[in-house]
Amino acid sequence: CGFEPIFLGYSRCVLKPKTTEEVAKILAFCNNNRIAVCPQGGNTGLVGGSVPVFDEIVLCTSQMNTIYSINDTSGVLVCQAGCILENLDKALEEHGLMMPLDLGAKGSCHIGGNLSTNAGGLRLLRYGNLHGTVLGLEAVKADGEIIDLLSTLKKDNTGFHLKHLFIGSEGALGVVTKVAIQCPAKPKATNLAFLGLESFSHILKVLKKAKGDLGEILASCEMIDQSTLDVCTCNLKLKSPLAEFPFYMLIETHGSSDAHDQEKLNLFLEDVMLSKLILDGIVTNEPSKMKNIWDLRERITEGFVRDGYVFKYDISLPIEHFYSLVPVMRERLAGTEGIVRVSGYGHLGDGNVHFQVSCKQFSNEILHQIEPFVYEYTSKLRGSISAEHGIGFRKPKYIHYSKSPESIVIMKELKKMFDPNGILNPYKVLPM
Ligand SMILES: O=C(O)CC[C@@H](O)C(=O)O
Ligand SMILES: [Zn+2]
Numbered sequence: 001c002g003f004e005p006i007f008l009g010y011s012r013c014v015l016k017p018k019t020t021e022e023v024a025k026i027l028a029f030c031n032n033n034r035i036a037v038c039p040q041g042g043n044t045g046l047v048g049g050s051v052p053v054f055d056e057i058v059l060c061t062s063q064m065n066t067i068y069s070i071n072d073t074s075g076v077l078v079c080q081a082g083c084i085l086e087n088l089d090k091a092l093e094e095h096g097l098m099m100p101l102d103l104g105a106k107g108s109c110h111i112g113g114n115l116s117t118n119a120g121g122l123r124l125l126r127y128g129n130l131h132g133t134v135l136g137l138e139a140v141k142a143d144g145e146i147i148d149l150l151s152t153l154k155k156d157n158t159g160f161h162l163k164h165l166f167i168g169s170e171g172a173l174g175v176v177t178k179v180a181i182q183c184p185a186k187p188k189a190t191n192l193a194f195l196g197l198e199s200f201s202h203i204l205k206v207l208k209k210a211k212g213d214l215g216e217i218l219a220s221c222e223m224i225d226q227s228t229l230d231v232c233t234c235n236l237k238l239k240s241p242l243a244e245f246p247f248y249m250l251i252e253t254h255g256s257s258d259a260h261d262q263e264k265l266n267l268f269l270e271d272v273m274l275s276k277l278i279l280d281g282i283v284t285n286e287p288s289k290m291k292n293i294w295d296l297r298e299r300i301t302e303g304f305v306r307d308g309y310v311f312k313y314d315i316s317l318p319i320e321h322f323y324s325l326v327p328v329m330r331e332r333l334a335g336t337e338g339i340v341r342v343s344g345y346g347h348l349g350d351g352n353v354h355f356q357v358s359c360k361q362f363s364n365e366i367l368h369q370i371e372p373f374v375y376e377y378t379s380k381l382r383g384s385i386s387a388e389h390g391i392g393f394r395k396p397k398y399i400h401y402s403k404s405p406e407s408i409v410i411m412k413e414l415k416k417m418f419d420p421n422g423i424l425n426p427y428k429v430l431p432m
Pocket of ligand 1: 046104121297298300301312313314346354388
C-alpha cells in the first residue's frame with residue numbers, strides 16, 4: 001500500500017468473494033471464530049487502511065465488479081463495490097454521464113474503497129463529496145448481517161441516515177458491497193488553464209476571482225509549488241508547458257457550451273494577467289494537452305517516491321493558512337541532513353493541502369522534528385489532520401488532534417455495536 005515501508009503487510013489468506021452473500025458467509029464465519037479481517041479494494045490508500053498488518057484475512061472485492069444499472073435520465077448508477085473507478089467512468093460515458101469523483105488512482109481503486117474512505121479527489125470542488133453523491137449502499141456487518149440501504153432516491157428523510165456511517169469509516173463498521181451513486185452529465189465542454197504565479201497571496205486572489213468569474217463552470221482548482229513540480233519534471237521527466245514560477249494553479253471548467261465557457265475563461269485570464277495576479281498561463285481544450293497538464297498534478301505521488309522516503313501529511317486548513325505550514329517547516333528543518341524537499345500542493349479549492357517532506361531515506365530524527373509538531377500546528381488552527389486519506393493504520397494515535405474526547409467515545413461505542421468482537425480492520429481508525 002502506498003509507498004511507505006511501514007505498510008508492508010502480511011497475510012496467509014486472501015478471499016475474493018463474488019456476491020454479497022459470500023461476503024456475509026465469510027464475515028459470519030470469521031466473527032464466530034474471532035478471525036480478524038482486512039477489507040481491501042484496490043489497495044491504493046495512503047494510510048495503510050487496506051493492508052493486513054497483523055496477519056488478518058484479506059477480504060478483497062476485486063471479483064465484485066458487476067454494474068447493475070445506469071439510468072440515463074436520473075443519472076443513477078448502481079454497481080458492486082469492486083468496480084474500478086475508471087471502468088465506471090468509461091461505462092457511464094456511453095450514457096453521457098461521468099463519475100462525480102476523479103483521482104490519480106482511478107485505474108485501480110475500487111468504488112467500495114472510495115466510499116469506505118470517503119475519497120475526495122480532483123473535482124470535489126464542483127461535484128461535492130461522497131456523503132452528498134452516494135444515494136444508497138449495501139453493507140455487511142461484522143456478524144454477517146446484510147444491511148440494505150441501497151436507496152436510489154435523492155430525497156429520503158425516513159429516520160436516521162445510516163449510509164453515512166459506512167462512508168468514510170474505513171471498513172471498521174462493515175464491508176460495503178453495493179453502491180448507488182448520483183452521476184452528473186459528462187460536460188460537453190472542458191477547458192483547462194495552467195497558470196504560473198509569484199506568491200501564495202496571489203493564489204488566494206486568483207481563487208476568489210475564479211469562484212466569482214467562472215461560477216457554475218468551475219470544476220477544479222488545484223495548486224502546486226515549484227519544488228513539487230520538480231518531482232514531475234526532474235524525477236519523472238515530464239514536460240511543463242510553462243517556464244519556472246514559485247507557484248502554479250490548474251483551473252478546469254466543465255460546461256455545456258464551449259464558446260460560452262471559453263469566453264468566460266478568456267475574460268478571466270485577461271483580467272488576472274493585466275492585474276499581474278498571474279505571471280504566465282496557458283489554456284487548452286485539446287484532450288492530449290489537458291492530459292499532459294493533469295499528469296503534472298496526478299503523478300506527483302509517483303514523482304515523490306523517487307526522492308527516497310516521503311513523510312506525507314494530508315491536511316485541511318482555513319484557506320488563508322493553506323500554505324503556511326510549508327515555510328514554517330522549511331525553517332524548522334533548515335540545515336537538517338538528508339532532506340530533499342519540503343513542499344505543498346493540493347486541492348486549493350477545498351482547502352486541502354498535501355504537505356510533504358522527502359528525504360533520501362527514512363530518519364527518526366526527521367520524523368520527530370515533523371511530528372507531533374505538524375499535528376499540533378493543524379489542531380491549533382482547527383484544521384483536520386487527515387482531510388481525505390483517512391486514519392487507517394498510520395494515524396489512530398493522532399485522531400485526538402482533530403476530534404474531541406467525546407466524539408472519540410461515541411465512535412468507539414459505534415464500533416462496539418457494529419463489530420463487538422473487533423474483527424474488522426483491528427488496530428485501525430480508532431485509538432486503543
Ligand atoms: O500522495 C499524496 O499524498 C496525495 C495523493 C492524492 O490525494 C492527490 O491528491 O494526489
Ligand atoms: Zn489529494
